[in-house]
Amino acid sequence: MAALIDKLEHAPARLICGRHDNRPDALLEILHEVQTAEGWLSDDALRTIADALNISRAEIHGVVSFYHDYKRRESAKHCIKLCRAEACQAVGAEALAAHAEKKWNAPTSGNGADNQIELEAVYCLGNCALGPSAMIDGELFGRVTPERLDALAEQSIEKAERG
Amino acid sequence: MVGGPIRIYVPCDAAAISVGADDVAASIRREANRRKIDLELIRNGSRGMLWLEPLVEVETGDGRIAYGPVADGDVASLFDADFLSGGDHALAHGMTEQIAYFARQERVTFARCGVIDPLCLADFEAHGGLLGLRKALAISPTEIVDVVVASGLRGRGGAGFPTGIKWKTALEQLSDEKYICCNADEGDSGTFADRMLMEGDSFSLLEGMVIAGRAVGAATGYIYLRSEYPHAIKTMRCAVDIWREAGLLGDDIERSGTSFDIHIRVGAGAYICGEESSMLESLEGKRGEVKVKPPIPAISGLFGKPTIVNNVLTLATTPFLLAKGAAHYNNFGVGGSRGTQPFQLAGDVARGGLVEKAFGVTLRELVEDFGGGTRSGKPIRAVQAGGPLGAYIPTRGFDVEMDYEALAKAGAMLGHGGVVVFNDTVDMAHQARFAMEFCEIESCGKCTPCRIGAVRGKETIDKIIAGENRAENLEVLDNLCDLMTNASLCAMGGLTPMPVQSAVKHFPEDFGG
Numbered sequence: 001m002a003a004l005i006d007k008l009e010h011a012p013a014r015l016i017c018g019r020h021d022n023r024p025d026a027l028l029e030i031l032h033e034v035q036t037a038e039g040w041l042s043d044d045a046l047r048t049i050a051d052a053l054n055i056s057r058a059e060i061h062g063v064v065s066f067y068h069d070y071k072r073r074e075s076a077k078h079c080i081k082l083c084r085a086e087a088c089q090a091v092g093a094e095a096l097a098a099h100a101e102k103k104w105n106a107p108t109s110g111n112g113a114d115n116q117i118e119l120e121a122v123y124c125l126g127n128c129a130l131g132p133s134a135m136i137d138g139e140l141f142g143r144v145t146p147e148r149l150d151a152l153a154e155q156s157i158e159k160a161e162r163g
Numbered sequence: 164m165v166g167g168p169i170r171i172y173v174p175c176d177a178a179a180i181s182v183g184a185d186d187v188a189a190s191i192r193r194e195a196n197r198r199k200i201d202l203e204l205i206r207n208g209s210r211g212m213l214w215l216e217p218l219v220e221v222e223t224g225d226g227r228i229a230y231g232p233v234a235d236g237d238v239a240s241l242f243d244a245d246f247l248s249g250g251d252h253a254l255a256h257g258m259t260e261q262i263a264y265f266a267r268q269e270r271v272t273f274a275r276c277g278v279i280d281p282l283c284l285a286d287f288e289a290h291g292g293l294l295g296l297r298k299a300l301a302i303s304p305t306e307i308v309d310v311v312v313a314s315g316l317r318g319r320g321g322a323g324f325p326t327g328i329k330w331k332t333a334l335e336q337l338s339d340e341k342y343i344c345c346n347a348d349e350g351d352s353g354t355f356a357d358r359m360l361m362e363g364d365s366f367s368l369l370e371g372m373v374i375a376g377r378a379v380g381a382a383t384g385y386i387y388l389r390s391e392y393p394h395a396i397k398t399m400r401c402a403v404d405i406w407r408e409a410g411l412l413g414d415d416i417e418r419s420g421t422s423f424d425i426h427i428r429v430g431a432g433a434y435i436c437g438e439e440s441s442m443l444e445s446l447e448g449k450r451g452e453v454k455v456k457p458p459i460p461a462i463s464g465l466f467g468k469p470t471i472v473n474n475v476l477t478l479a480t481t482p483f484l485l486a487k488g489a490a491h492y493n494n495f496g497v498g499g500s501r502g503t504q505p506f507q508l509a510g511d512v513a514r515g516g517l518v519e520k521a522f523g524v525t526l527r528e529l530v531e532d533f534g535g536g537t538r539s540g541k542p543i544r545a546v547q548a549g550g551p552l553g554a555y556i557p558t559r560g561f562d563v564e565m566d567y568e569a570l571a572k573a574g575a576m577l578g579h580g581g582v583v584v585f586n587d588t589v590d591m592a593h594q595a596r597f598a599m600e601f602c603e604i605e606s607c608g609k610c611t612p613c614r615i616g617a618v619r620g621k622e623t624i625d626k627i628i629a630g631e632n633r634a635e636n637l638e639v640l641d642n643l644c645d646l647m648t649n650a651s652l653c654a655m656g657g658l659t660p661m662p663v664q665s666a667v668k669h670f671p672e673d674f675g676g
C-alpha cells in the first residue's frame with residue numbers, strides 16, 4: 001500500500017496542502033493553487049490532496065465537479081474566456097463566440113486541434129458596460145469585436161513565444 | 164496650484180484596463196520623461212463614466228479636468244495641447260465633476276471611488292475615511308446597531324433585507340465565535356458596482372467590516388470574492404496587508420479593545436455561491452449547495468456560528484452612516500427604500516457606467532438621460548433589470564420608479580441594481596430560453612423544480628421557437644414557471660421564471676403569439 005501511495009504522490013499538491021496546514025476548509029484555495037501551478041487537476045493531484053486533508057476522494061470529486069473553474073483536462077497553451085451573459089449578448093457576444101469557435105476550430109469548453117487555444121464560456125466578467133468582454137490568459141479586454149479578438153489572441157501568442 | 168509635480172490620474176479599474184488604461188499610463192510616463200516633465204501619476208479607481216474610459220484626469224487649482232476616452236496614440240497630442248495645464252483638446256470634457264452624468268448623481272457609497280488612490284491610507288483619511296470606524300469604536304455595539312437600524316439601510320446584494328435587523332439578531336446571539344462574511348460574489352450579469360468599489364475604494368469595505376465586527380462581536384471576517392475578478396482580488400489583498408501593517412486590523416484596534424482580522428477567499432466560478440447559505444458552504448471548502456432555512460446565518464452560519472452575510476455595498480455604506488448620522492442617509496430615497504442605490508448601466512447603452520442616485524429615479528431617466536440610448540444607435544426594445552433573475556421590461560414600462568416597492572408592483576425587481584439595455588434586434592424567446600439555460604448550468608442541484616424544471620423549461624421554449632403546438636406549450640411553460648416559483652428552495656429556481664414570464668407577457672409576438 002505504501003508503495004502504491006508513493007507512486008501516486010503528487011509532490012507540488014502535497015506541498016500546497018502543507019502550506020494550508022492540511023485544512024479541509026482550505027480545499028478551494030488548494031485546488032486553485034494546484035491548478036494555477038499545473039494548469040489542471042490530475043488524478044494524482046486529487047488523490048494526494050484527499051490523502052493530505054484526510055477526506056475521501058468522493059468528496060474531492062464532488063467539490064471539483066461542482067465548480068466551473070476546476071479543470072480535469074490538460075489545458076491548451078492559451079485560454080480564451082468569452083463572456084456569454086446577457087449584457088454581453090446585447091452587444092454581440094454570441095456572434096463573437098461563433099467566430100472564435102470557427103477561427104480556432106475549438107468547441108466551447110474544449111481545446112483547439114493543436115492544443116494552442118482553448119475556449120471557455122463565462123457568465124459575466126464585471127465589464128458589462130464595455131462588452132463584449134473577454135479574458136485572454138488572465139487579462140481582461142472590453143469592446144471585443146471579432147477583429148480585435150484575433151489581434152489580441154495573436155498578441156498573447158507572440159508574447160508567450162518571446163518568453 | 165500648490166507646488167510639486169503635476170498630478171495625473173489614470174484609473175487602475177479593471178474596466179478601464181480592459182480598454183487600454185495600462186498602456187495609456189505607460190505612454191504618459193514615457194512621454195513625460197521624453198519631454199523632461201516631472202509629473203506624479205496616480206492610479207485611481209474609476210469615476211464610473213465607463214464609456215469615457217480610459218479617462219485621464221489632470222489636477223488643476225480649480226479641480227480635475229477630464230480627457231477621454233484616451234487611446235495610446237492620443238498621448239503625444241495631449242502633451243502638445245498642454246493638457247497638463249488643462250489645455251483644450253478634442254478629448255477634453257472640462258471639469259470631471261461638472262460632467263452632467265456625474266454632477267447629477269448622489270454619491271454616497273461611491274463618494275471616494277475614482278477620487279483617491281485606493282491603496283493610499285493618507286488619501287483615504289483625507290477624504291473622510293476612518294471617521295465612521297472611529298465613531299463606532301467610541302460607542303457601544305448596541306448603539307452602532309441602532310444607527311444602522313435608524314438609517315433604513317437594506318441589503319444591496321439583491322434580497323433587500325434590513326441590515327440593522329440582521330445585525331441586531333447576530334448581536335443578540337451568545338457565542339464564543341461569530342463571523343462577518345462579505346459577499347463579493349457579484350455574479351449578476353450587468354453588475355459591476357462591487358468590483359468598482361473594491362478596486363476604487365478598497366479600504367471602505369474593510370472599514371465597514373470592522374464596524375460590523377464590533378457591532379455584533381465578531382473577530383473574524385471573510386471576503387468571498389469571485390475568481391472572475393483578478394484585479395479586485397489583488398487590490399483587496401494589498402488593502403488587507405496595509406490595514407494589518409497600520410494596526411487597523413488585528414488585536415486591540417486603536418486601543419479600543421476590539422480585535423478583528425479579515426481573510427480573502429476566492430470563489431471558483433459558481434453563480435449559486437452568491438446565495439448566502441451556498442457561499443458559507445463554499446467558505447467551508449465544500450460544494451456550494453444551498454441549505455434549508457431556518458436556521459438563518461445570523462443565528463447559525465459559518466461553522467455553525469452566528470454569521471453576518473452582507474454584500475460589499477451594504478458593508479461599505481455603513482461607515483457613512485456612522486460618520487454622518489443615520490438621518491442623513493435616511494433623508495435620501497422614497498417609501499421603504501431609503502438611501503441611495505448604485506445603478507449599473509450595461510449592455511447596448513451609449514453611456515454605460517455607474518450611476519448612484521437616491522431611490523425613486525425612474526428607469527427612463529437612467530436609460531435615456533444618463534445612458535443616452537443605445538451605443539449601436541438602434542432603438543431600445545427592452546431592459547433587463549436586476550440581473551439574470553430579473554424581469555424584462557418593455558419601453559412602455561420605463562416610467563417605473565427604481566425602488567423596491569415600485570419594481571415589485573411592476574412584476575420586476577431591483578436585485579443588485581443592474582440595468583441591461585437591449586436594442587430592437589433582440590429575440591425575446593431566445594432570451595427566455597437563455598434564462599432557463601443559465602438556471603440549468605448554475606443550479607446547485609439540491610431541489611427538483613430547479614434542477615429538472617430548468618431543463619424542461621429550455622426544451623419547452625425550444626418547441627415554442629420551432630412552432631410546435633405553440634398555444635399548448637406556452638401553457639406548459641406557464642405552469643412550469645408557477646411550479647418553479649412556488650416550489651424551489653431558493654431564488655435561483657424561484658426567480659428564473661421572472662425573466663421568462665415577463666418576456667412572454669410583454670413580447671408575445673416573439674413567441675408566435
Ligand SMILES: Cc1cc2nc3c(=O)[nH]c(=O)nc-3n(C[C@H](O)[C@H](O)[C@H](O)COP(=O)(O)O)c2cc1C
Pocket residue numbers: 317318319320321322323324326346347348349350351434435436437438439440472473474475477478653654655
Ligand atoms: C442565486 C442567488 C445569487 C445571489 N448572488 C449574490 C451575489 O452575488 N452577491 C450578493 O451580495 N448577494 C447575492 N445573493 C443574495 C444573498 O443570498 C444574500 O441575500 C446577500 O448576500 C445578503 O447581503 P445583503 O443583505 O447585504 O444584501 C444571491 C442570492 C441568490 C438566491
Ligand code: SF4
Pocket residue numbers: 435453605606607608609610611613614651652653654655656657
Ligand atoms: S432552487 Fe436551484 S439553486 Fe436553489 S436550492 Fe434548489 S436546486 Fe439549488
Ligand code: FES
Pocket residue numbers: 083084085086087088089123124125126127128131133352353354
Ligand atoms: S455580462 Fe459580460 S461582462 Fe458582465
